[in-house]
Amino acid sequence: ARGIRIKGVSKLYTGTSHPAVDEVSLDIADGEFMTFLGPSGSGKTTMLSMLAGFVSVSAGSIEIDGRDVSRLKPHKRDLGVVFQQYALFPHLSVTKNVAFPLQQRKTPKAEIARRVAETLDLVHLGDYADRLPGQLSGGQQQRVALARAVVYEPRALLMDEPLGALDKRLRDQLQREIARMHRELGMTFIFVTHDQHEALTLSDRIAVFNEGRIEQVGKPADLYERP
Numbered sequence: 001a002r003g004i005r006i007k008g009v010s011k012l013y014t015g016t017s018h019p020a021v022d023e024v025s026l027d028i029a030d031g032e033f034m035t036f037l038g039p040s041g042s043g044k045t046t047m048l049s050m051l052a053g054f055v056s057v058s059a060g061s062i063e064i065d066g067r068d069v070s071r072l073k074p075h076k077r078d079l080g081v082v083f084q085q086y087a088l089f090p091h092l093s094v095t096k097n098v099a100f101p102l103q104q105r106k107t108p109k110a111e112i113a114r115r116v117a118e119t120l121d122l123v124h125l126g127d128y129a130d131r132l133p134g135q136l137s138g139g140q141q142q143r144v145a146l147a148r149a150v151v152y153e154p155r156a157l158l159m160d161e162p163l164g165a166l167d168k169r170l171r172d173q174l175q176r177e178i179a180r181m182h183r184e185l186g187m188t189f190i191f192v193t194h195d196q197h198e199a200l201t202l203s204d205r206i207a208v209f210n211e212g213r214i215e216q217v218g219k220p221a222d223l224y225e226r227p
């Protein structure tokens with residue numbers, strides 16, 4: 001079975017009495033744009049962190065293409081991750097930042113050059129290849145982070161409020177870029193936000209989180225029908 005399957009997953013952080021994520025189950029189809037929407041503290045980041053492998057599951061399992069990955073280290077899960085605070089290497093050029101995951105995977109040099117160029121084109125940063133992150137705007141830095149997360153063609157791209165640190169104009173622009181990237185790559189995207197408008201604009205389906213549980217799952221039109 002292709003896709004990502006979350007089965008009865010819970011997280012009880014050490015020293016707390018209430019689970020941050022409480023028996024969540026959800027199937028995410030291949031190529032789907034799935035958004036976790038909900039207020040602050042509802043468990044969205046914890047769920048995404050368990051998918052990424054940054055936080056251990058207390059109960060339940062996570063399967064990717066039928067394989068249980070719940071106990072695998074993050075780098076063994078083959079997922080790209082982008083958080084609000086883009087953690088670019090400040091002393092490396094845009095090209096070298098994006099090449100980094102390919103070098104770690106011992107990709108041949110010629111292929112690295114080709115893939116980095118393609119991916120910088122995808123995020124419209126071809127003219128900025130030699131810049132340092134500090135010489136770019138916030139929106140451009142986030143596009144570098146997106147490029148670095150997808151350059152090795154991971155199984156899915158996980159994003160936690162990637163537009164949260166940007167002003168309104170840049171946010172709208174990057175929203176359109178992310179929608180276009182999703183169409184062009186055909187990759188599974190999992191996106192965390194507390195912004196309903198953002199969720200409605202981008203998603204194939206939305207999982208609405210509240211107090212650690214998924215309250216509703218559905219297509220934007222089904223969840224928020226106009227009267």
Ligand code: ADP
Nearest residue numbers: 013016020038039040041042043044045046047
């Ligand atoms: P969201 O992403 O929806 O804002 P989080 O997953 O960050 O929600 O948080 C869910 C709940 O878990 C909150 O009550 C939060 O305080 C708690 N929490 C988050 N991270 C930790 C942690 N490392 N240790 C203990 N509690 C945490």
Ligand code: ADP
Nearest residue numbers: 011012013014015016050053054055056057058
């Ligand atoms: P795991 O089982 O995934 O290792 P832990 O319960 O050990 O998860 O917590 C993960 C990390 O979050 C730990 O480093 C812990 O110190 C830290 N942490 C604990 N309580 C909080 C909190 N209230 N807010 C943010 N981080 C916290």
